[in-house]
Amino acid sequence: MSIVLGLESSCDETAVALVTSDRQILAQRIASQDEAHRPFGGVVPELAARAHAERLAPMVETVLAEAGLTLADVDGIAATAGPGLIGGVMIGLVTGKALAMAADKPLIAVNHLEGHALSARLTDSSLEFPYLLLLVSGGHCQLLAVEGVGRFRRLATTIDDAVGEAFDKSAKVMGLGFPGGPAVERAARGGDPRRFALPRPLLGTDEPHFSFAGLKSAVLRSWAALDAPGAQAQADMAASFQAAATDCLVDRTARAMAVAKGPLVVAGGVASNAHIRGALAGLAETHGRRFVAPPAWLCTDNAAMIAWAGVERLALGLVDGLDAPARARWPLDPDAAPARGAGVRA
Known part of the structure; x- marks a missing residue:
């Protein structure tokens, strides 16, 4: 059994989770920023990035403590590397790199969209x-x-x-x-x-x-x-x-x-x-x-899906170097034919 620590910071949710290869969520935390952004009627990237920077490291400590583990017990560090608000993505990915380097653990740079795409497999082993x-x-x-x-x-x-x-x-x-x-x-x-x-x-x-x-x-x-x-x-x-x-x-x-x-x-x-x-x-x-x-809580942004994507990628040897880039855009299918229209999302 492997254990992966997941970090999510691509938008306005700061999240950390520990997930095992047999689909156990050992511990997780999600910190919402709704109150901070509500007066503006939408997410303010600068406020989101600042909140991630303040919350992420203490949340990692809390999640590890709740699971009764240390970084030495973890088999990989999975961090969202995009797509998303680039300030938040950078904070999460840099934190993941620092933890991976300090603990000499493999880094898995996860596409946030792949986290969503594989999330149903975390709760449904038959999928x-x-x-x-x-x-x-x-x-x-x-x-x-x-x-x-x-x-x-x-x-x-x-x-x-x-x-x-x-x-x-x-x-x-x-x-x-x-x-x-x-x-x-x-x-x-x-x-x-x-x-x-x-x-x-x-x-x-x-x-x-x-x-x-x-x-x-x-x-x-x-x-x-x-x-x-x-x-x-x-x-x-x-x-x-x-x-x-x-x-x-x-x-x-x-x-x-x-x-x-x-x-x-x-x-x-x-x-x-x-x-x-x-x-x-x-x-x-x-x-x-x-x-x-997936359950409704797993549909919104969370770190359990990032950790699970890390579990799946780690099992296939799909790990990344410490030079993995943060990306504001990162299509799941880079070879897809362009779609017509302004503002097309990759």
Whole structure:
């Protein structure tokens, strides 16, 4: 059995975890920065980086102490090396390098997206390759054929905004607060999804990719047209937006099922949305596919998934030198054909 220490600092969650090769999470800590960023309605990179720098080392000490271990007992150090806010990525990766060098342990520079992509295998030992992955978060919206560790074939991406970004911006328009995704989901529970006729970009087309900019703009226009909207208008708009976004995700995923084998897996922060999970589970059942989703806490940014990706890579001898770079962008499939549209996320 191997033990890997994972570090995550790519956005606004500082996280540390110890995970074993037999899928035990020995200890973990996640420190949220929501209160610091809430007044700004979004993540401020400088504030995020400063918080990572202050919190990461003490959290490593705490997690090791809780597990009753020292660095000498660890078999590898896995740190997020990108993609993400470069200041935070650098702090986490430099910390990982320092620990690896001090303890003479291998460093595993983990792609944050691969952490999400493999997270379902941490909690589901029966999930084997290949599988179709819908990766949905604040910065990414992709469909990938996952053929193995480090082996990804991108089938679709967003040509403008990620679905998580659309959730956050729509929440801001409606005055629902930050973070926007959970706020929209809560408000939508009491809303009428048919009240606002919002668009479903690219629905039913041969275009494989996603688009959410038009949906986000439609929310802005529809909200601005209301006269003194109250709580019920918030709930109805949230429900209408969530239904439209879900329809787009289901439609594009159904299209990808025609070319990708294996179970349908959903991961990433938006995968914690129960309405979206339910719709995708229904899609998988309709197509006779198994549906797998990590627990909601494992969908949002955390270090357990980074440590697990480290476990998988370490088992294959995929380790990195201390010169491993921090990357603001790092596509899982660097050979994927370019997608049309401004602001395409790799």
